Structure formats: structure tokens, C-alpha cells
Amino acid sequence: MSASEPLLRFDLFASRPVRLSDIWPIAAPDIYKLHFARWNGHNQPLEVWARDKAEWQGWQQYRPVRDEFNRQKIFSLIQFYHEPDSWLFGGVFNVEERLHDRYIVALSEEGGALVGRLKIRSSYRERATRVNFENHYPSLEVFEILRQSVRALVDCERRSFSFNPSGPELAISAYVFPPPSSGQKSTSQ
Numbered sequence: 001m002s003a004s005e006p007l008l009r010f011d012l013f014a015s016r017p018v019r020l021s022d023i024w025p026i027a028a029p030d031i032y033k034l035h036f037a038r039w040n041g042h043n044q045p046l047e048v049w050a051r052d053k054a055e056w057q058g059w060q061q062y063r064p065v066r067d068e069f070n071r072q073k074i075f076s077l078i079q080f081y082h083e084p085d086s087w088l089f090g091g092v093f094n095v096e097e098r099l100h101d102r103y104i105v106a107l108s109e110e111g112g113a114l115v116g117r118l119k120i121r122s123s124y125r126e127r128a129t130r131v132n133f134e135n136h137y138p139s140l141e142v143f144e145i146l147r148q149s150v151r152a153l154v155d156c157e158r159r160s161f162s163f164n165p166s167g168p169e170l171a172i173s174a175y176v177f178p179p180p181s182s183g184q185k186s187t188s189q
Contacts, residue, residue, distance in 0.1 A: 017142070031073055033133060035069075037129065045079055060105045076093060089111065092107075115149065
């Protein structure tokens, strides 16, 4: 391979979908657990992920009775419930400690540029949400890589815009930005 050749080359007219393994070769998939995070009866994981990074990390730290995150790393996928069979990459977490009631995990830099941007297609519907990564890695299909994180898009969607007819004010969530008065710069409260 010459220096000018791309590391990965795709035939645009190929009938085979682009697999995760095509763009992200993982040498030891057997050190990962795959977390298919989905509706838990109370919260959608996509909304948890978009709302609070610490709360999302808590989903990786939850330990059921069985030691299900019994490997060094967690490859986390978030059910993108707006689209069937679509999963958003939620990060790779290192399992640092296994306590009797929870895991101690830390978000890894591995795949960091793809967190919230890489969408995977998988028709996984089994009951287990924590499975061996190597059993699914070969079939995970790259559905889309977004220009920006879904977190930014969800933040925009959550905002509430309103107009006050007695004086133009733009209200965004709990913050009100009054119009600038003459000669003064606008500041946020």
C-alpha cells in the first residue's frame, strides 16, 4: 500500500453494507461487553444520554444480581427509538472495579469522536441487554455518521421559544434574554 492510498476503501456500488468492523477494526472484541441500552420502564436511554453525562454513566455502572459487565470494556449503544433498528454509539467505558452493588466505570477516549455521532443498524431484540461483543461485532452495520453529536440536536429540540407581545423577549428554557436597550450590550441572566 502506498502512502497516497486511503486506509479504508469502499466500493460505492457494492451490495454489501458497511460494517462497523470495516471502519473500526477492534483487535480483541472478546474483552468487550456490548450494552444494548433501551427503555427500562422509566426512561429512554437516548433522553438520559442527552440530559446528563453522569446519569448516562450511571447506566453503565448499574449492576444487576449477576455480574453481566464481566469484561474489561463496555461498548455502549443507545436505542435510537425514533428509527427502528437504529442505535447511537454512547461510548466505550473501562470497567475499573466490580463492587457487589455497582460497577466503577470511566469513559474511555476510544471512539470518542464518534460518541453521539455514529449510528449503527442492528435488529437485536433479545431480552438480554448486556451481551458478548464478539457475537455481534461482525454484523453491526454503520447506518450513518452525523456531522455533529445528537446531543446538540436534542438540546435544540428541548428548548422552548416564546414571544412576549408586550415587549419582544426570547425565552429559552428557564433563561430570558431581554432585548438590548439603546447603547447597552445584551447580557444573559
